[in-house]
Amino acid sequence: MKMKLLMAILLVAVFTANDTRLLAHHGAAAYSMDQPVVLKNATVTEFLWINPHPLIKADVKNDKGEVENWTMEMGSTVSAQLVGWSRTTLNPGDVVTLYVWQAKTKLPVGRLNKVEFSDGTVMRDTQTGADDGGRADTGVRQ
Amino acid sequence: MRNQYMGALASVAGVLLLTALVAGQNNQGQNNQNNAPHSQWKYYPSDRSVGDGGPAPKRDLTGTWAGPSSGANVPRSKIENPRPPQLTALGQQLFARNKPIGKYSPAGTNDPHTRYCDPFGFPQNMTNEIRGITFATMPDRMLILLQYMDLWREVWTDGRALPTNVGGRGPNTLDPKYNGYSVGHWEDDYTFVVETTGLMPSTWATRGGYPHSVDAHVTERYHRDSKNDLSLTITMVDPKLYSQPFELGDIHFRWIPNQMLDEFSCIPSEVQEYLKVMGDPAGSDPNEQNPQGNRGGRRP
Numbered sequence: 013m014k015m016k017l018l019m020a021i022l023l024v025a026v027f028t029a030n031d032t033r034l035l036a037h038h039g040a041a042a043y044s045m046d047q048p049v050v051l052k053n054a055t056v057t058e059f060l061w062i063n064p065h066p067l068i069k070a071d072v073k074n075d076k077g078e079v080e081n082w083t084m085e086m087g088s089t090v091s092a093q094l095v096g097w098s099r100t101t102l103n104p105g106d107v108v109t110l111y112v113w114q115a116k117t118k119l120p121v122g123r124l125n126k127v128e129f130s131d132g133t134v135m136r137d138t139q140t141g142a143d144d145g146g147r148a149d150t151g152v153r154q
Numbered sequence: 155m156r157n158q159y160m161g162a163l164a165s166v167a168g169v170l171l172l173t174a175l176v177a178g179q180n181n182q183g184q185n186n187q188n189n190a191p192h193s194q195w196k197y198y199p200s201d202r203s204v205g206d207g208g209p210a211p212k213r214d215l216t217g218t219w220a221g222p223s224s225g226a227n228v229p230r231s232k233i234e235n236p237r238p239p240q241l242t243a244l245g246q247q248l249f250a251r252n253k254p255i256g257k258y259s260p261a262g263t264n265d266p267h268t269r270y271c272d273p274f275g276f277p278q279n280m281t282n283e284i285r286g287i288t289f290a291t292m293p294d295r296m297l298i299l300l301q302y303m304d305l306w307r308e309v310w311t312d313g314r315a316l317p318t319n320v321g322g323r324g325p326n327t328l329d330p331k332y333n334g335y336s337v338g339h340w341e342d343d344y345t346f347v348v349e350t351t352g353l354m355p356s357t358w359a360t361r362g363g364y365p366h367s368v369d370a371h372v373t374e375r376y377h378r379d380s381k382n383d384l385s386l387t388i389t390m391v392d393p394k395l396y397s398q399p400f401e402l403g404d405i406h407f408r409w410i411p412n413q414m415l416d417e418f419s420c421i422p423s424e425v426q427e428y429l430k431v432m433g434d435p436a437g438s439d440p441n442e443q444n445p446q447g448n449r450g451g452r453r454p
Binding site for chain 1: 424435
């Protein structure tokens with residue numbers, strides 16, 4: 013029984029340590045953080061390196077063959093630079109796979125989780141880039 | 155029973171492994187920065203001061219420092235979300251008006267900085283986005299230059315007293331200012347104390363929306379622990395709104411070797427674009443009452 017209790021406490025502690033969503037610039041309350049939407053073969057139309065958050069605009073075909081215009085935000089420019097992003101990381105015409113925490117409004121907007129490039133490399137967002145919706149930049153405290 | 159323990163242990167190990175992988179990925183990004191050619195015009199978070207650098211120089215803060223969230227491995231602020239002392243009735247009334255971004259998201263907040271890039275004002279600008287700071291010493295004052303929003307504060311060191319007539323109705327009163335009126339003195343060879351009052355009452359004292367009055371009295375204590383380490387504590391006394399002193403922050407800074415900072419500002423036109431295509435369509439928390447209209451701040 014004591015062992016069970018110890019394990020439960022340990023698990024809660026570990027998950028709590030990893031759940032740092034509240035530390036983001038603004039909360040994740042607007043987004044569905046359960047499962048990211050996967051936008052395969054998305055064509056980047058614009059990458060705006062702006063504050064408070066860089067924006068990625070991309071077109072992607074849905075299951076019906078219709079083109080959806082998506083917009084997603086990242087952490088701040090200064091935070092994104094800490095994990096390797098720059099204003100030239102994405103360019104119009106790039107075809108990538110985007111993982112997005114979609115807004116609860118169900119409009120085609122959301123918070124970037126990560127991007128997979130055609131060569132297989134992956135770059136994550138800073139503040140919600142981990143696949144559980146927590147921070148990816150665990151080595152770069154905010 | 156043993157299988158249950160093994161399962162739990164495997165879960166813990168899995169979570170720790172994932173954490174290590176993510177950390178490793180990000181550390182790899184930083185190591186890449188180390189190997190790249192460096193420009194003396196650029197801030198490199200991976201170029202960090204080593205150790206304490208030796209004893210602090212006496213009565214000298216001059217130079218550029220990295221703060222929390224700068225990537226320079228600065229210890230986090232000990233007061234991330236300060237708990238205020240009990241609010242007075244007026245304090246409660248003012249606090250209830252404010253809808254902070256952390257709870258309401260960009261679409262639902264009425265934080266004037268988030269919506270319009272209005273200045274944080276002091277003291278919030280010393281605790282929010284305080285990633286970089288420079289001190290410039292002049293014969294009669296200390297300039298405190300903040301990376302975020304490219305702004306400066308003037309702290310007079312010529313012995314003058316703080317004004318006592320800010321915000322009144324008489325002919326000789328002074329106007330409230332976004333950074334207030336500040337005086338400073340060296341308490342000892344390593345501790346610089348700044349006193350400020352006359353704050354713009356429309357600004358928020360904290361990111362969480364806690365208010366201050368024009369008569370709030372804020373004390374900052376900068377202590378240079380070593381050549382490379384600087385600590386700051388901020389305390390606000392505002393009896394109109396709080397029953398006790400409000401500990402606003404306990405922040406650490408590290409010396410930046412090449413003395414460069416990135417540019418980081420809120421640009422009004424960029425914020426309007428952000429809100430139009432991203433922040434407002436994303437909406438606010440549907441469970442919260444939205445102060446920006448019955449569409450929840452969303453586009454039609």
